[in-house]
Amino acid sequence: MLSERPKTKRGILLASDLMTVVLPLTIFFSSDIPYSLKILLQGAGYTWATIIVCLVPLGLCAEPIRFGMKLMVPDLAVPKVKIFACLCLVSALMVIGGYINATSPVVRELSFDLRTGNSTGVEYDIAAVTDLHAGKLMSRERVGNIVTSINQMTPDIILLVGDVLDDYDVKQSGAVEELKRLKAPLGKYAVLGNHEYYLGGKWSEDFLEKQGLSVLVDETVIVDGKFLLVGRNDFSAVQHGGTREPLARLIPADNKLPVIVLDHKPAELEEAERAGVALQISGHTHNGQIFPVNFIIDDLYEKGWGILKKSKTWYYVSCGVGFWGPPIRTNSRPEILLIHIKV
Numbered sequence: 001m002l003s004e005r006p007k008t009k010r011g012i013l014l015a016s017d018l019m020t021v022v023l024p025l026t027i028f029f030s031s032d033i034p035y036s037l038k039i040l041l042q043g044a045g046y047t048w049a050t051i052i053v054c055l056v057p058l059g060l061c062a063e064p065i066r067f068g069m070k071l072m073v074p075d076l077a078v079p080k081v082k083i084f085a086c087l088c089l090v091s092a093l094m095v096i097g098g099y100i101n102a103t104s105p106v107v108r109e110l111s112f113d114l115r116t117g118n119s120t121g122v123e124y125d126i127a128a129v130t131d132l133h134a135g136k137l138m139s140r141e142r143v144g145n146i147v148t149s150i151n152q153m154t155p156d157i158i159l160l161v162g163d164v165l166d167d168y169d170v171k172q173s174g175a176v177e178e179l180k181r182l183k184a185p186l187g188k189y190a191v192l193g194n195h196e197y198y199l200g201g202k203w204s205e206d207f208l209e210k211q212g213l214s215v216l217v218d219e220t221v222i223v224d225g226k227f228l229l230v231g232r233n234d235f236s237a238v239q240h241g242g243t244r245e246p247l248a249r250l251i252p253a254d255n256k257l258p259v260i261v262l263d264h265k266p267a268e269l270e271e272a273e274r275a276g277v278a279l280q281i282s283g284h285t286h287n288g289q290i291f292p293v294n295f296i297i298d299d300l301y302e303k304g305w306g307i308l309k310k311s312k313t314w315y316y317v318s319c320g321v322g323f324w325g326p327p328i329r330t331n332s333r334p335e336i337l338l339i340h341i342k343v
Contacts, residue, residue: 024045025041025045026038026041026042026045030169035136035169035172038136038169039136039137042136042137043137043327046137046325046326046327046328047095047326047328049325049326050095050098050290050326050328051088051091051092051095053290053293054090054091054094054095054290054291054330055087055088055091057291057292094291094330095328095330097330098290098326098328098329098330099327099328101328101329101330101333101334102323102327102328102329102334103142103327104333104334105146105149105321105333105334105335105336106333106334106335106336107149107153107335107336107337107338108335108336108337108338109337109338109339109340110307110316110337110338110339110340111339111340111341111342112278112279112314112339112340112341112342113341113342114227114258114260114278114279114314114341114342114343115258115342115343116256116257116258116278118256118257119258119342119343120226120343121342121343122224122226122342122343123340123341123342123343124156124157124186124224124226124227124340124341124343125153125154125155125156125157125338125339125340126155126156126157126158126159126337126338126339126340126341127150127153127155127157127158127159127184127336127337127338127339128158128159128160128161128281128318128336128337128339129146129150129159129160129161129318129320129321129335129336129337130160130161130162130163130193130264130281130282130283130284130318130320130321131162131163131193131283131284131286131318131320131321131322131324132146132160132163132164132165132320132321132322133163133164133165133166133195133320133322133323133324134164134165134166134170134173134175134176134322135165135166135167135169135170135173135175136166136167136169136170136173137166137323137327138166138175138322138323138327139173139175140173140174140175140177140178142175142322143175143176143178143179144178144181146178146321146336147178147179147181147182148181149336150182150336151181151182151183153336153338155184155338156184156185156186156224157184157185157186157187157188157189157223158182158184158187158188158189159189159190159262159281160179160188160189160190160191160213161190161191161193161262161263161264161281161282161283161318162190162191162192162193162194162195162196162234162262162264162265162283162284163193163194163195163196163264163283163284163320163322163324164176164179164190164193164196164204164208165195165196165199165204165207165208166195166322166324167199168199171207176207176208176211177211179208179211179212179213180211180212182212186223186224187214187221187223188212188213188214189213189214189215189216189221189229189231189262190208190213190214190215190216190231191215191216191217191231191232191233191234191262191263191264192204192205192215192217192233192234192237192264193234193236193264193265193283193284194234194235194236194264194265194284195324196208196234197234197236197237197239197240197242198236201217201237201240201242205217215231216229216230216231216232216262217231217233218231218232218233218243218244218245218250219231219250220250220251220252222257226257226258226343227257227258227259227260227278227341227343228251228252228255228257228258228259228260229260229262230247230250230251230259230260230261230262230277231262232244232245232247232250232261232262232263232264233245234263234264234265235265235267236265246271247261247271247272247274247275247277248275251275251276251277257343258278258279258343259275259276259277259278259279260277260278260279260280260281260341261277261279261280261281262280262281262282263280263281263282264282264283264284265282265284266280266282266283266284266285266301266302266303266304266315266317267301269302269303269308269310269315270310272313272315273310273311273312273313276312276313277313278312278313278314278343279313279314279315279316279341280313280314280315280316281315281316281318281337281339282315282316282317282318283317283318283319283320284317284320285297285300285301285304285305285317285319285320286319286320286323286324286329286332287304287305287319287320287331287332288304288331288332289323289324289325289328289329289330289331289332290326290328290329290330290331291330291331293331294331294332301317303315303317304317305317305318305319305332316337316339318335318337319332319333319334319335320334320335321334321335321336322334
């Protein structure tokens with residue numbers, strides 16, 4: 001029995017080392033790995049990374065508890081291997097639950113009264129999603145289910161607020177082609193997020209427009225003569241040789257209509273407030289996606305997820321409908337927004 005314990009430890013360490021190198025291999029040698037194998041390896045690699053992310057904070061919490069129990073009951077002896085096994089079990093349950101959660105989006109309904117002095121009180125239903133991340137793991141079937149859910153809402157207009165694409169494998173998976181099925185009488189609009197710029201802003205814009213989406217790159221459109229829709233270029237555009245125009249230049253000086261802004265990253269929120277924007281929809285944060293990253297997100301952004309009001313401007317930061325990296329979410333449900341507005 002004693003001789004078997006070192007073998008067990010070596011086996012665990014060897015398996016851990018192998019799983020640790022799987023993910024970098026699929027990233028750096030992506031073009032050299034068959035597509036089906038790449039999906040399998042990347043899914044396994046991301047899952048292993050998630051287990052580690054879950055295991056570390058659990059371990060940090062477990063050690064003080066063990067130490068406190070030892071002080072209270074000096075004769076208490078709990079083998080470390082059993083503690084480690086329990087932590088692994090809890091981590092595994094978190095990952096399994098996180099996978100089920102990540103692939104089960106909910107419809108979140110919101111209502112905003114955006115009427116101004118010139119408004120007539122017309123109501124519209126907006127379907128909006130952020131951070132779809134269509135690609136290998138966010139497959140065609142999953143995207144198709146989201147599209148079906150959106151169409152069942154029968155919205156007046158559909159908005160995709162950045163990071164629609166995840167990687168170049170989206171061409172092979174066909175996931176984005178499902179967006180052609182989206183239906184809305186007042187149009188289907190999208191803005192670019194940081195992931196679109198990782199792939200190439202112009203390439204992403206053209207690719208999305210082939211799916212029947214109108215991509216707003218620092219552009220403004222009047223919707224049904226009742227409100228102004230502004231699609232902002234992402235902050236990452238500047239890092240990739242592009243521009244990001246100030247809101248003051250995008251909103252006409254003589255505008256009297258309520259303004260709705262699509263801005264992928266929820267940063268510098270005071271700009272929309274100063275410009276008199278009625279509603280800004282953002283995403284990007286995923287609300288951290290995996291516990292405890294959400295606490296970091298709360299420190300990085302004024303609002304990491306949910307509703308915020310500054311002066312007369314409403315903000316909604318979505319936790320997203322998809323996932324980045326591991327197909328796992330442990331701290332928030334993926335969401336499809338159904339926004340009722342009165343203008």
